[in-house]
Amino acid sequence: MIYLPYNIIVLIKQILDIDQMKTNQSTGEPITEGVPMRIENLSKNAIEAAVRIKEKYGGKLTGIIFGGEQSSSAMKEAYAIGVDEGIVIKGYKGKNPSVTARVLSEKIKTLPYDMVILGNQSADTYTGLLPGKLSSLLNVPLLGNAVSIEPGEKEVKVTRVLEDHNVILKGNFPVIISVSQEINEPRLPAVLQIIKAGKREIKMETASVQDSSSIKILSDRAPKSERKKEVYEEPEKAIPVLTRVIKEAML
Amino acid sequence: MAAGIVSPTLVFIPELELIILYVTSFSAAIFVLYWWYRSYRCLGISITAILDYIRKNWKAMISQALSYGAFHKKTAKNAYAGVMHLLIFYGMLILFISTSLIALSHDILKPLFHFGILTGTFYLNFEVWANTGGLMLIAGLCMALYRRLAKKIKLESVFDDYILISGLIILSIEGFFLGALKIALFRNGFDIYRYIEWYLSYIFPAGMNVNTAIQVYRELWLVHILTAFALVIYLPFSKFSHIALSWTNVAIKKFHPRGQLSTPFLLSEALETGNIDFTVGAKEVANLSTPMKIDSLACTNCGRCERACPAVLSGSDLDPRLVVQNVKAVVYNGKVEMVPGILSENAAWACTTCQACVEECPVLIDPHSFVIEARRNLVMENKISKEAGQYFNNLTNTQNPYGNSPSDRDALLKFGPKYDSSKEVLYWAGCMGAFDPRGKKIAETVMGLLTKAGVNFGILGSEEKCNGETARRMGEEGRFQELVLQNIDTFKKYNVKKIITACPHCYNTFKNEYPKFGLQVEVVHHSEFLAKLVDDGKLKVRKTDETVTLHDPCYLGRVNGEYDNTRFIVSSFGNLKEMEKSRQNSMCCGAGGGNYWYKVKSQDSISHLRMQQALDTKATKLAVACPFCNAMMDDASRSMDAQNKIEIKDISELISDNLEN
Numbered sequence: 001m002i003y004l005p006y007n008i009i010v011l012i013k014q015i016l017d018i019d020q021m022k023t024n025q026s027t028g029e030p031i032t033e034g035v036p037m038r039i040e041n042l043s044k045n046a047i048e049a050a051v052r053i054k055e056k057y058g059g060k061l062t063g064i065i066f067g068g069e070q071s072s073s074a075m076k077e078a079y080a081i082g083v084d085e086g087i088v089i090k091g092y093k094g095k096n097p098s099v100t101a102r103v104l105s106e107k108i109k110t111l112p113y114d115m116v117i118l119g120n121q122s123a124d125t126y127t128g129l130l131p132g133k134l135s136s137l138l139n140v141p142l143l144g145n146a147v148s149i150e151p152g153e154k155e156v157k158v159t160r161v162l163e164d165h166n167v168i169l170k171g172n173f174p175v176i177i178s179v180s181q182e183i184n185e186p187r188l189p190a191v192l193q194i195i196k197a198g199k200r201e202i203k204m205e206t207a208s209v210q211d212s213s214s215i216k217i218l219s220d221r222a223p224k225s226e227r228k229k230e231v232y233e234e235p236e237k238a239i240p241v242l243t244r245v246i247k248e249a250m251l
Numbered sequence: 252m253a254a255g256i257v258s259p260t261l262v263f264i265p266e267l268e269l270i271i272l273y274v275t276s277f278s279a280a281i282f283v284l285y286w287w288y289r290s291y292r293c294l295g296i297s298i299t300a301i302l303d304y305i306r307k308n309w310k311a312m313i314s315q316a317l318s319y320g321a322f323h324k325k326t327a328k329n330a331y332a333g334v335m336h337l338l339i340f341y342g343m344l345i346l347f348i349s350t351s352l353i354a355l356s357h358d359i360l361k362p363l364f365h366f367g368i369l370t371g372t373f374y375l376n377f378e379v380w381a382n383t384g385g386l387m388l389i390a391g392l393c394m395a396l397y398r399r400l401a402k403k404i405k406l407e408s409v410f411d412d413y414i415l416i417s418g419l420i421i422l423s424i425e426g427f428f429l430g431a432l433k434i435a436l437f438r439n440g441f442d443i444y445r446y447i448e449w450y451l452s453y454i455f456p457a458g459m460n461v462n463t464a465i466q467v468y469r470e471l472w473l474v475h476i477l478t479a480f481a482l483v484i485y486l487p488f489s490k491f492s493h494i495a496l497s498w499t500n501v502a503i504k505k506f507h508p509r510g511q512l513s514t515p516f517l518l519s520e521a522l523e524t525g526n527i528d529f530t531v532g533a534k535e536v537a538n539l540s541t542p543m544k545i546d547s548l549a550c551t552n553c554g555r556c557e558r559a560c561p562a563v564l565s566g567s568d569l570d571p572r573l574v575v576q577n578v579k580a581v582v583y584n585g586k587v588e589m590v591p592g593i594l595s596e597n598a599a600w601a602c603t604t605c606q607a608c609v610e611e612c613p614v615l616i617d618p619h620s621f622v623i624e625a626r627r628n629l630v631m632e633n634k635i636s637k638e639a640g641q642y643f644n645n646l647t648n649t650q651n652p653y654g655n656s657p658s659d660r661d662a663l664l665k666f667g668p669k670y671d672s673s674k675e676v677l678y679w680a681g682c683m684g685a686f687d688p689r690g691k692k693i694a695e696t697v698m699g700l701l702t703k704a705g706v707n708f709g710i711l712g713s714e715e716k717c718n719g720e721t722a723r724r725m726g727e728e729g730r731f732q733e734l735v736l737q738n739i740d741t742f743k744k745y746n747v748k749k750i751i752t753a754c755p756h757c758y759n760t761f762k763n764e765y766p767k768f769g770l771q772v773e774v775v776h777h778s779e780f781l782a783k784l785v786d787d788g789k790l791k792v793r794k795t796d797e798t799v800t801l802h803d804p805c806y807l808g809r810v811n812g813e814y815d816n817t818r819f820i821v822s823s824f825g826n827l828k829e830m831e832k833s834r835q836n837s838m839c840c841g842a843g844g845g846n847y848w849y850k851v852k853s854q855d856s857i858s859h860l861r862m863q864q865a866l867d868t869k870a871t872k873l874a875v876a877c878p879f880c881n882a883m884m885d886d887a888s889r890s891m892d893a894q895n896k897i898e899i900k901d902i903s904e905l906i907s908d909n910l911e912n
Contacts, residue, residue: 017648020656038648187633188640191647191729192516196527 005058006151009108010050010083011118011130012065013040014074018123028221039074042119044081044186045179049149050117051082052184057151060084062111066103067092072202079197080189086200091207095125096215101133103207108138114173115156120145120180131178141171144178256441257370263465264472272476273358279483286487287495293583294544304503312502319501319615326613329555335398338391339419345384346426352377375444382430382447385423392420406554407572411489418482425475427451432468436461493551497614500549504615505542509606510763510810512623512723513540518732519768531728532627536578536593537585539624546616547578556608556618561839561861562601566854569598571608571618578621589625596634599625601851604724604844605805610835626726638849639725646730650716650737651682652848660685661712667698670709670745676780677747678708679761681754682717683878689885690878693901694753697777700907701751704789708751714741720760725845735768742770749773751780755806755877756843762811776807778876778902782816785823791911797825799905800870800897802861802884803837804877817876820902824909828868838864842879862887866896876902 017038022031039047047063054061063083065071068090075086089103108116116138121128135142143158147166150157156175160167161182189197232238291301305312318324323340327333356367369377396416399408430448435455443449455464486492515531533539539547550572557563557572577593590596602622609617629635635643645654663680670677678698683690701708716738719731750772752758758776784790799821807813814834821827832838841857862884865873875881884899900908 185637188643190630191733
């Protein structure tokens with residue numbers, strides 16, 4: 001069987017823009033109110049990787065967001081980057097990878113696919129559990145931490161980056177590929193492209209989620225960091241200190 | 252009076268040759284006129300549209316054609332080239348009028364009505380003018396030839412240029428010799444009014460054979476006529492086409508504030524109507540607007556833009572002359588991609604939008620608008636560098652280029668009160684004022700001076716958002732307009748009446764770009780506001796013997812024509828020593844058009860070139876009026892090890908340093 005052109009599913013996560021998030025100075029509590037949402041950076045890498053495969057080999061790109069009503073804005077941006085069809089599954093209550101994996105795998109099972117591409121993990125919780133959980137629920141192999149994807153007619157070659165060496169893996173379709181940040185530089189759609197993409201239909205569905213209590217957050221306070229607050233006005237005095245500190249850090 | 256003063260007719264020229272003359276001159280005129288019309292017809296402009304345009308705009312057309320064409324309002328800017336062009340232009344104009352008068356008198360009035368107009372004193376005046384015209388033309392052409400041969404300036408010389416210059420010199424010399432020969436034959440006393448030809452006539456021997464002389468005259472006359480028509484026929488194919496195309500361009504130019512870019516769409520309208528099927532920017536030459544195509548036709552390849560362009564001076568691969576010339580070469584076909592067909596991707600980003608090219612162009616071409624259209628398309632095709640992408644991302648996420656938290660802007664509230672409706676003026680600190688350490692100090696200084704002078708002002712703190720200037724100039728129209736709408740909402744909420752900006756770029760954007768989107772407020776740059784406070788005696792400055800040089804920011808000076816306030820401030824305490832390039836000829840610091848935020852490939856850095864010019868004045872202080880210029884010059888002085896030689900200060904800091912109390 002020849003898989004070209006590919007059916008690709010890309011999983012997109014929408015998170016709070018943590019770069020804009022402040023913490024309460026006295027309690028260390030994160031202030032989430034008024035913080036805008038954005039597409040998780042690794043999801044952008046995943047979309048970009050999928051779009052590049054589509055541009056090179058042809059195929060259809062389906063984007064899925066497990067989120068809420070507000071996730072359509074993220075899907076519009078994904079459309080602007082190159083996603084063909086978007087599905088937003090409402091009902092995300094957060095922070096339980098088991099639930100997310102179950103909801104997403106149920107949806108994925110109903111769609112034709114050769115590759116599922118997603119980010120390794122996400123910057124809001126950093127569990128990194130979703131790719132593995134999906135793999136087990138779908139019974140489809142996972143090629144994780146990919147820095148390059150080279151799909152062929154029957155199989156896909158993925159370069160996985162480890163601490164000090166790379167591993168090249170081959171897998172038969174269908175596969176799940178989780179990507180690392182180094183895989184590409186995601187393109188930035190122009191505002192007008194996002195508006196144009198916004199005219200396209202987004203399928204809104206609702207998942208019934210009961211269990212989201214298996215994980216409890218005990219604390220989400222920002223760690224206290226003490227700074228030395230040394231100020232050098234004269235560059236001549238500062239440079240020796242800085243070079244010493246950098247050298248020590250490099251040892 | 253024995254013979255009566257009359258213009259000699261072409262008595263020696265046989266009828267056949269005269270018929271040749273009439274036929275060729277008539278067809279040449281038709282040919283040139285048709286080519287002229289066809290130049291615009293081929294851009295899809297119909298004859299009815301042309302006539303309709305003339306009917307509606309003839310007054311402006313005449314005044315612009317006179318001031319920019321006949322009176323050389325911009326051509327004369329450069330002394331040598333200006334004098335040269337004036338001599339050629341008026342020389343040819345005088346000769347054209349003279350020849351037309353001869354044709355009218357001899358070929359129309361005499362045969363049909365049996366009288367001539369070239370008689371008596373009028374004729375004598377006419378001959379003085381005609382000889383002077385010929386002299387001016389030859390002088391101008393010699394200057395042009397020398398300019399090209401001496402190669403003292405960067406000037407592209409092709410074979411075409413030499414054909415034209417030498418062709419015209421030959422034509423003028425032929426004309427003088429024809430006149431001289433005729434004088435030698437008849438030698439009337441009043442011929443001395445043809446003062447060049449009179450003296451020239453003595454080279455013909457007094458006792459020459461009359462028949463031989465007439466034979467020589469006839470042959471020379473035929474050569475003269477053929478040279479003239481050869482040049483006329485050559486006109487459309489040569490640089491001389493500018494006589495028609497450039498004059499047309501200056502006549503039909505629609506003026507708009509220099510600091511206002513074209514608006515390819517209105518975001519608010521698009522969002523409301525849902526109609527978003529428009530193209531933004533130019534992927535191909537064919538996508539350029541018709542006025543821009545007409546602009547390209549007008550280009551004479553004179554190279555003034557190129558010699559003023561900081562991107563050219565720094566050795567990048569952008570060349571405004573080539574951009575326009577490349578467009579001109581394919582303007583009718585149009586099937587050439589702007590990038591890389593007209594300019595490279597690097598060149599497209601190398602433009603600092605300083606508008607030195609716009610200032611220079613004698614025929615009102617806007618070379619930088621071509622770059623903007625190319626950028627707009629690059630952005631739509633996501634062909635942007637990582638740094639540019641980061642810039643846009645930060646703008647979208649945090650409404651400032653740094654990606655810093657918007658609430659950090661509130662830190663400035665330590666130095667000035669929050670704006671509310673009781674305040675008279677809004678001080679707009681800008682992103683540099685809020686986030687750049689040096690910019691912050693300048694903002695503090697300005698607010699200190701405003702407080703001291705008792706100005707009832709306020710700032711917006713975290714309600715301030717980037718006004719989108721750089722996004723627009725980087726071709727991201729959508730992000731620009733998003734920010735415009737957000738900021739205008741804030742201004743409306745507080746009913747803002749007057750804004751003081753810290754940055755000339757903010758100043759230009761509020762003044763020239765925002766009105767299109769519905770903002771009607773008074774906008775001043777802090778240099779103007781502070782100069783007024785000094786002038787009114789609300790800020791008292793003491794005189795020092797410091798020598799200070801001044802860098803004109805492009806968006807205050809050349810783009811908005813404001814040169815005097817900064818000079819007033821400098822002169823109020825110190826001795827102003829101008830740089831070689833100042834006022835409208837000032838050179839960009841290298842930051843504009845987004846260049847502060849990304850890097851392009853070039854041999855030198857623009858800021859280093861400018862810093863050297865400042866150092867050449869031997870001044871001990873460099874006054875700047877823009878936070879970006881400040882940062883660029885500061886950086887240049889560090890890497891050129893010039894920090895001990897010259898101190899870089901904002902105009903507000905200089906006031907503050909020299910306050911009397």
